[in-house]
Amino acid sequence: MMLVTKPVAELCALLIDELHGELPSRIFATLLSKGRSTLPQLSQYTSMTLRQLRHGVAVLLQHNLLFYHLDPGTEFAFYEANAEHAYNLVRTGKILEMIDTSFGAPAKDVMQSLLLSGQTRISDLVAAYQDKIEQATKAGGIVGDEDDFGAETNGVNGDSHPAKNTGPQVKSTAHLNSIICRLVEAEVIDVVHPKTFESSHDVLKTVEKEAMDKHFPAGIKGNKAKIELQERIAEGLRKVRDECKSLKRKLEQNGSAAKRRKLFTGVGMTNGTYEEDIDPALDPKQVIRINYEKCLVDLRNRRLVQFATDIFGETTAYVYGVLLKLLTKDLPRCRSDPAMDVGEDKDDDDEKGRRSVTTDQILDNLKTSVDLSLGIGKAEKRQISSAAAEKVELYPPKKKVLIAEAEVDGEASPDEDEDDSDSSEESDYDSDYKAPTTNGVNGTHGTKVKFDESAAPKERRLDRPTQLRQHLLLLSESRQHFVRHCGPNEWTVDFVPLINALREAELDSVIERTSGRQGLRLVRILRAKGKLDEKALPNVALMRKPELQQKMLEMQTAGFVHVQEVPRDLKADVKKSFFLWFCDVDRSLNRLLDTSYKTMLHCMQVLEALRQKERDVLETTKRTDVRGREKDTMRKEYYERYSRFLECERKLFAQVMRLDDFVSVLRDF
Amino acid sequence: MSGRGGRGGRGGRGGRGPLTNGRRAVAQNSVPWAMDGDIVLDGKPSELFPPYDVPKAPLLSRKEEKQVSYFLLFREQCQDSPLYTQARNWTQSSGTTARTYGQDQLNKRYGQMSKATVDPFTAVPTYSHRFKKVPRTLPDLGSRPFAKDFFPPELHATLDGDDEHSSGNGPVAKRRRVGPKTLGLSNITSYKTAEELFLPDAQQLGVGAGAGAASMDKALQFIDTIEKQNGDEEAILSGEDDDDWVKGNGEDDEDGNAEEDDQYEDESGDDYNAEAYFDGNQDDEDYDEGGDDGGDYF
Incomplete structure (x- = not known):
């Protein structure tokens, strides 16, 4: 499930070192590199004494960071590193914050x-x-x-x-x-x-x-x-x-x-x-x-609510949050395991079908203080094709949403760019919901409902269930398919295509950050057209050839677009062969995932280097007579160095956590 | 490359020069200034640190602040728990990212405390060593209860804290267990944030209110007055103003002591930390000031 590459292994070891100390971290790193081993084997690898190893392994087991297997009748157990749990250590802050807001x-x-x-x-x-x-x-x-x-x-x-x-x-x-x-x-x-x-x-x-x-x-x-x-x-x-x-x-x-x-x-x-x-x-x-799996489900809900906030605005996102919470109450994990859930489809078919929420259920769980009239536009009856809007889709979409999303649409991307803006603070659907002061951010994207500002104010006074319905319909009409209207007044969420859309949105924002709008535009053209010849691309993109080529090369080195060489004849003459540009979303995402691991690792290493640089200050602060009274006991320069270090530490950890947000979207959700 | 050059030579494309010089001839014709006579070469060395637009991460949102604080608090509690081990030897490892080949080198990275690795500048026992926390090399497993059925049997003795060097289950090991084991909850409830630390100095001194802070304050005031009186440094250095010198000497004695104490405690808790003494004081304004006005140091 989780591919343990070298950066991941080092990252896990550093995380354990950070939280549980050096001894467990050493053992864990060895277990990751050498595979499952017994204590005598470990002792040989690490040249530590058995006593040290026993202590370290006990700590690791206590924190659920190891698997072990004991064959009956044998003396030594085999230990194996649990990289997933080790990685989850970085999410501690997030999980605690989530528990804090919801419980x-x-x-x-x-x-x-x-x-x-x-x-x-x-x-x-x-x-x-x-x-x-x-x-x-x-x-x-x-x-x-x-x-x-x-x-x-x-x-x-x-x-x-x-x-x-x-x-x-x-x-x-x-x-x-x-x-x-x-x-x-x-x-x-x-x-x-x-x-x-x-x-x-x-x-x-x-x-x-x-x-x-x-x-x-x-x-x-x-x-x-x-x-x-x-x-x-x-x-x-x-x-x-x-x-x-x-x-x-x-x-x-x-x-x-x-x-x-x-x-x-x-x-x-x-x-x-x-x-x-x-x-x-x-x-x-x-x-x-x-149970980290369930925590991940909740974290995913929060991420999706944030995604909805970026696209629709506060109120709709709040409704969505309530819907997700109801829907995932009994959902044990983000992804079903193919090995285990083979038969489940057949056995509990009706149970699976029941995984939907009715409008009334949502209405019961909404806070009464929330004004549902916000965030939805007003339109006259005749402008709405109610048949299209209320269409019931019984089955999840068959085709990949990634292709459907490829319609070149310049409007949708800016929403994702302001990921870190203030609006995310209010997106916690559990407690600190605040009614937004403005009407919905941009309710008109790709929806079939056309809003008209001059509509009669009388129509705004809809009753609550109708308003709720409006929000839900808005969600279900979006390109990202936040919600599927799976029966009359029943709603469900197809997580797989939705998460794919989220991933692509993330990828798009990364592309825009690194190669600018032009780059993003080119990528979208390629997604829409499939593979494009090098010579045809300038015409399609309406760009000059040298500029275009430079941009494409830039993006190729970054891994966003790829090139394929197709020889025209047997001799494979370079001048005569075709060069086809294309972009492979999965490949780009995998590469991004790897880069994020590396960046996280790098952050931790920078922190370590900082610690070494400031070690005299840090040693002082660890003393029992200084600890807790740093301000009074330390001299000013030292104190300033210390506070500067703390600030750096915070920033570095925050960066690691942001990267983890990204990693969880790409890997775990 | 050489093959191509040879071909060039055989073809006679090289102008003057001997036969083997074909490659050079080709190169001579194709260098930029041979093709373009008007070219002006920019002989300047490239800039060592060209201006670079460093991408900056956006500021933390409130939620992220909270998450980071929770994580740091959790880490602080973890490092306080009896299971945490740390025996890092900074002096030996000159950087954890150094490349290692093989397990031996990797093991060397983890410092072992022995007589050979002792830092001669800090190893002399002093009073302030009492305040130093001794890093734990092995987790203290005996102090807390475990759910032993979920551990393989080979670890059970270790979990009881009976895993001594002799590995015998003698009475020595049994002695350690005193009273019922309890799972200690951490008492650390807050983690210093940078904002907390960046409080205005006035408040800092006010909060301090300890004798040390007060005397420090007094000393600084005193130094100021002396400087005003004397006007310039030469007066002090030549020792003209005897009154002031004597006064300064007397006062500076205590203050000097206080300052020294502070300084040593701050830096590494040693009486004689030569490294810090020289390094740390070069950019240390307090010390310089003291040296300037207090002629007694000469």
Whole structure:
């Protein structure tokens, strides 16, 4: 799934070094380069002692960064690096921020503790929190009781407060329990089971063997048996995969799950009343950990909402966010695994079909404070072809959207260019929604509805469901196919073509940044026309030949366009052969992905170099008498150097995270 | 290339010169100034650092700020946890990006603390070493509970903290476990941001309010007054104004001490850090000022 190239390997090792230290990072790097190995082998590779290795491997396993496989009866286990989880470390900040906005600060606190300690038994976590709460109450008693109230309100705003206010983030073990319940129900936390540590390859092997022994003891004969075996294997794999959802299932069996959820979604954590009694006590023996797959689904939702914001504006994007949230509530991962989901289509066909949301559901989940009349234009009835607008598409589109998108359209690109503008701040569909002051940014792209500003103001006063429908129709009409109108008043999202459109939008903005508008225009011409001869291109593009050639070469070195040489005769004379320009989106994207890995790695290396440069300052700040009081104890120049370093560090990490945004669009979504 | 030159020679395309010189002749005809007589050669060396439009990343949005802060806070907590190990030896590795060939060289990159790698300038034990955090080379696994059923059996002893050098499960190892193990939650709740650090100086001094800051302030004021009184440096250097010299000497004694203390603590926590003493003070204005007015240093 994730191709581990050299830059990726180095990046993962550096990330582990950053968060968990040098020893695990060394072991991880060795495991990545040498493949699966046992402890004695590792000792040979790294010339470290077995004791060191055991400690390092234990840390890595605790943080879920390794797979291991132990054949029964053997002494040594085989360890294998889990590069995906190592890469996910870079998303920690994003995941925490997401949890913070959608579940509140206390949930973020729990999540952070969980990330910090790796897989944890629930009882241990509860005990740790109990300790902390007791300490906090003791300290609170000394400081004074009136502080409690202030701390409570502060807890909501985030945790950038002095240590005095930390305790009450999670107020009691019951509160902790309810938080864990909510997170488990949202699937962002799942249960560790013995198979968690088997690499997917090992799991496949065991499942395959089981299926063979159980159902085909005499061997496989014929195509029919082969297909059946495939299905059995897929079934077995799914069973293994679902094991980590056991806790969630148990919670849902309680029956009150839906009710509890309903109580909580509206309430949030702003007021101090928690319905703790309703939550069932969790089995303290269970071991829980973060489920990155589900976190990715949520991150994808946010990215798509941002994409919609760029194209339509705030209100429509908000509606879209609500729709996505409802739609992906039970979606376990961004992409279905071809090995496992083979049979699923057949078995749960009706279930798949049910993955849609009705207009009423969305309406129920919208905040009443949102003014839906914003962001949609007004048009007279006769100007709208309602048949075309309300067209119901029962099935996902068959043809690739990439080709459909190739219509040369100069208008659409600027939307993506201002990715980082302020508007993205408001796109969090969960909490800080603000009603936009202007009407929709640009509602007219490629839609069949033509708006008329002079339409009668009376028509603006539509009722809420109709307005909501307008937004949804707007979404479904766009070139990117944000939403598919899959039945009367039913909506669904085809993620694959949509993500492809998003990818292409990203690619376009990169091309525009590097080669300018001219370059982007040329690329779009090539996409529309397919392969074009070198001599024909100036005519099509209406550009002068030398300029054009320079641009094309520039883009070829950047990997956006490619050239193919077709000899006219056997001698393959260069002067006579054709040179065909074309652009291959997948190839460009792969190259971009690789470049982003390299840039991320480079950022981390720059940081390391900076650290080495400023090491005398940094060593000072690590001292126990200086730490926390840097301002008072350090001299001015040193202090300035230190703060400059901190600023650089922030910028570098921010750059890494932005690149990760890009990588997740290209690779994971 | 040589083949082509040979052909040229045989063909007799070369003008004057011996037969083997064909290549040079071809080159002579095709150099730019042979083809174009009016050409003016620009003999200037190319600019070493030509102006380059450095692309700048856009400023962080509020959301990104939050994300980065959360990440940094998380990292800070991680580095504070008992599982974090770091034994980096800066003096030895002159850059982590250096090319390595083979495992031996790679291993050398990770510094080992031994007598050979000790920095002679900082290794002499001093008082301020008490404040130095000793980097952990092995994670402290014994201090916290683990879900042991998910680890292979070969690691179980290690997870208990019983993995001593002898690897024997003797009473020595057992002794370490005292009381119930608890999962410690980090107490670090904030991470210094650059904005927090860039506070105005006035506030900084006000907040400081410690004796050190106050005396530093006084010293600076004193230095100012001396400078005003004396007018120029030569007066001090020649030692004409005895009163001031004596006064300065007396006052400077304490202040000098305070300054020195500060300085040493700031830099590396050593009494004698020669490297920093020379390097650090060249661009150190405070020190220069002190040297100028306080004639006692001579």
